[in-house]
Amino acid sequence: MVDVERVLDEAGLTNTHVREYVAHWAGITGADKVEVVSASDDARLIELALASGELLPAGEGSYYSRSYFKDTARAEERTIVATSNEADKGTYNNWRPAAEMKPKLVELMTGASQGKTMYVIPYLMAPAGGPLDKFAAGVELTDNVNVVLQMIRMARVGVDYINHLGDDFVKAVHVTGDLPNLGQGTPDDKRYFVTVADERTILHFGSSYGGNALLGKIAHGLRQGSYDGWKNGFLVEQFMLLGITDKETGKKWNICGGFPSASGKTNLAMTLAPDALGDRYYVEFYGDDIAWIWTDENGVLRGFNPENGVFGVAKDTNEKTNPTAIESIKPGLGVIYTNVAYNEKTQAVWWEGRGDKPTDLDGWLDWKGERIADRAPEDAGADWAHPNSRFTTTLANVPNVAADYDDHEGVEIHGIIFGGRTRDREPLIRAINDVAEGVYDGLTLGAEATAAADGLEGVLRYDPMSMRPFMSYPEADYGQHWLNVIGKATNNPIFAHVNWFQRGDDGRFLWPGYRENLRPLLWLMQYRAGEVEGNPTPVGVLPKREELNLEGLDEQTLADLDTILTIDTERWQQEMGYREKHLAQFDGLPEEIWEAHRRVAEALDNA
Ligand code: GTP
Ligand code: SPV
Ligand code: MN
Numbered sequence: 001m002v003d004v005e006r007v008l009d010e011a012g013l014t015n016t017h018v019r020e021y022v023a024h025w026a027g028i029t030g031a032d033k034v035e036v037v038s039a040s041d042d043a044r045l046i047e048l049a050l051a052s053g054e055l056l057p058a059g060e061g062s063y064y065s066r067s068y069f070k071d072t073a074r075a076e077e078r079t080i081v082a083t084s085n086e087a088d089k090g091t092y093n094n095w096r097p098a099a100e101m102k103p104k105l106v107e108l109m110t111g112a113s114q115g116k117t118m119y120v121i122p123y124l125m126a127p128a129g130g131p132l133d134k135f136a137a138g139v140e141l142t143d144n145v146n147v148v149l150q151m152i153r154m155a156r157v158g159v160d161y162i163n164h165l166g167d168d169f170v171k172a173v174h175v176t177g178d179l180p181n182l183g184q185g186t187p188d189d190k191r192y193f194v195t196v197a198d199e200r201t202i203l204h205f206g207s208s209y210g211g212n213a214l215l216g217k218i219a220h221g222l223r224q225g226s227y228d229g230w231k232n233g234f235l236v237e238q239f240m241l242l243g244i245t246d247k248e249t250g251k252k253w254n255i256c257g258g259f260p261s262a263s264g265k266t267n268l269a270m271t272l273a274p275d276a277l278g279d280r281y282y283v284e285f286y287g288d289d290i291a292w293i294w295t296d297e298n299g300v301l302r303g304f305n306p307e308n309g310v311f312g313v314a315k316d317t318n319e320k321t322n323p324t325a326i327e328s329i330k331p332g333l334g335v336i337y338t339n340v341a342y343n344e345k346t347q348a349v350w351w352e353g354r355g356d357k358p359t360d361l362d363g364w365l366d367w368k369g370e371r372i373a374d375r376a377p378e379d380a381g382a383d384w385a386h387p388n389s390r391f392t393t394t395l396a397n398v399p400n401v402a403a404d405y406d407d408h409e410g411v412e413i414h415g416i417i418f419g420g421r422t423r424d425r426e427p428l429i430r431a432i433n434d435v436a437e438g439v440y441d442g443l444t445l446g447a448e449a450t451a452a453a454d455g456l457e458g459v460l461r462y463d464p465m466s467m468r469p470f471m472s473y474p475e476a477d478y479g480q481h482w483l484n485v486i487g488k489a490t491n492n493p494i495f496a497h498v499n500w501f502q503r504g505d506d507g508r509f510l511w512p513g514y515r516e517n518l519r520p521l522l523w524l525m526q527y528r529a530g531e532v533e534g535n536p537t538p539v540g541v542l543p544k545r546e547e548l549n550l551e552g553l554d555e556q557t558l559a560d561l562d563t564i565l566t567i568d569t570e571r572w573q574q575e576m577g578y579r580e581k582h583l584a585q586f587d588g589l590p591e592e593i594w595e596a597h598r599r600v601a602e603a604l605d606n607a
Contacts, residue, residue, distance in 0.1 A: 011036030031118030038158035061332035068179040090474035105203035113143040124161040125306035130408025138170035172215035197227040239291035240265035243284035257417030258466030261452030270324035276552030284402035299490030304410035316353030341384035351385035387451035419498040420447025426499035429520035430540030438495025440596035476588040538603030
């Protein structure tokens with residue numbers, strides 16, 4: 001029997017509610033040892049993980065890990081929101097009764113950490129010191145040291161974040177399980193990722209990867225957070241948050257927005273202005289995956305990033321697409337790579353889109369750990385890195401991180417954008433002035449799913465506000481909550497829908513994307529200020545060609561511009577039928593949203 005009391009005493013963990021919780025779960029999971037961690041334990045735990053082989057060295061001060069090959073992304077069908085009130089059942093939250101799920105998880109977790117250490121990770125998903133701290137504090141228990149190291153990078157970690165908070169903390173229990181024997185993706189799947197939202201308890205069993213295991217990030221920072229936000233007057237969204245400064249005028253605008261997983265949030269928040277605009281504009285990074293948003297007592301819409309790090313998609317990250325990301329993963333920064341390709345002789349890492357593929361195969365292992373030189377001829381073309389392979393780095397390593405990123409007051413939000421991978425229909429950008437139409441636009445965000453969710457890549461689906469996998473309460477209430485929070489804002493935040501992924505007949509992207517994405521965002525802020533008027537269409541206001549700053553764009557892009565700056569009315573009319581069905585799933589959707597839908601449909605019919 002572990003002497004939990006002594007361990008907690010020694011760690012200075014004084015919160016009696018936390019102490020009871022830790023002792024309770026140490027008993028259930030049957031861990032051999034209990035250890036409380038803080039960010040200052042990082043170096044020691046890195047050494048431990050290197051010694052055990054759970055991490056491999058990836059050059060100076062960088063590390064590499066490989067997850068079990070059937071455990072490489074979030075498993076949406078195994079992810080459940082449970083409460084004791086059936087009224088919390090929505091379309092996408094996979095609601096189950098808490099009374100049914102809790103015993104299942106207790107059973108799965110019983111004795112499942114035997115022979116392992118149970119790490120106690122007190123964390124905060126917020127810049128510290130503000131009124132939202134009580135919703136942002138949590139204590140993750142995990143039997144996986146790699147999860148600890150990732151959490152130290154992704155959250156603020158230490159006992160001081162929770163000692164003073166009494167019972168106001170999220171209980172987040174993570175048990176890895178016997179990964180080779182969990183039947184992933186079969187009818188006998190043993191994994192469960194459950195958020196008991198009305199008890200502020202998270203129970204995840206059967207993974208050590210990303211959003212399934214770093215419970216502060218997705219399960220708390222998004223799912224639990226959005227449930228708490230619904231009950232307490234703030235919004236919690238899968239949003240990036242960036243600032244744009246015009247060095248010439250000194251003006252600064254902040255824009256947040258949702259794109260589905262692996263659709264460009266990290267890249268946008270790290271955007272380096274294109275060379276042609278770089279002297280004048282500067283993008284500051286606040287967050288790349290989650291924003292907590294509220295309207296303050298002066299009617300100003302504000303938001304902060306609750307995270308302390310970036311868990312970014314590796315694929316296609318290179319000096320040209322995202323030089324800022326490359327800087328943030330330089331040697332010596334403590335970066336952890338997961339499921340990229342690894343050279344066991346040189347400790348180099350590589351992924352598709354990183355640059356030229358190494359021609360000398362000596363030492364190279366793919367993301368499964370298999371020797372690339374030994375591949376059968378028919379496997380020669382297979383990816384070296386998993387498409388959802390990632391890098392983990394702290395915010396302080398991001399070169400364009402805003403000076404005030406750690407301020408719990410957040411920043412004023414001037415614009416809210418939605419976007420995703422949409423190969424047709426969606427123009428480069430369309431501005432939306434009306435709050436209900438903006439909320440409607442978010443609720444009808446349709447895009448191709450990506451490798452961030454198991455087995456769904458390329459599937460076209462609606463992903464409301466990019467929250468579909470993280471939705472914790474019914475969509476109708478969600479729509480109403482949005483109208484309430486944004487409806488109170490008097491600082492005139494503007495909505496827009498953007499798309500960097502429209503394709504030509506030959507499959508090529510019509511817009512170069514990445515750094516060039518700053519151009520439509522600048523137009524949006526000019527439009528908000530009344531400096532440009534744009535072309536009104538039934539689905540929003542599009543830039544006139546001459547209103548966009550086109551300096552330095554290549555010939556092909558200039559030729560493709562007319563296509564992405566117009567809408568295909570017929571295609572949109574067809575879309576309205578799909579939207580109607582999509583929205584009809586949400587019982588009790590506010591009439592304002594339906595009115596917005598009908599206004600757009602009618603305008604299209606009259607176009
Ligand atoms: P999550 O962390 O899963 O929530 O994803 P994210 O939205 O932060 O996605 P991220 O920025 O990491 O981008 C995912 C993929 O989209 C990467 O492979 C990027 O290279 C690619 N991508 C990002 N921006 C663009 C763009 O403007 N154009 C094109 N063509 N690809 C892009
Ligand atoms: C996502 O899938 O949207 C992510 C990565 O941001 S994960 O933390 O795995 O959920
Ligand atoms: Mn995400």
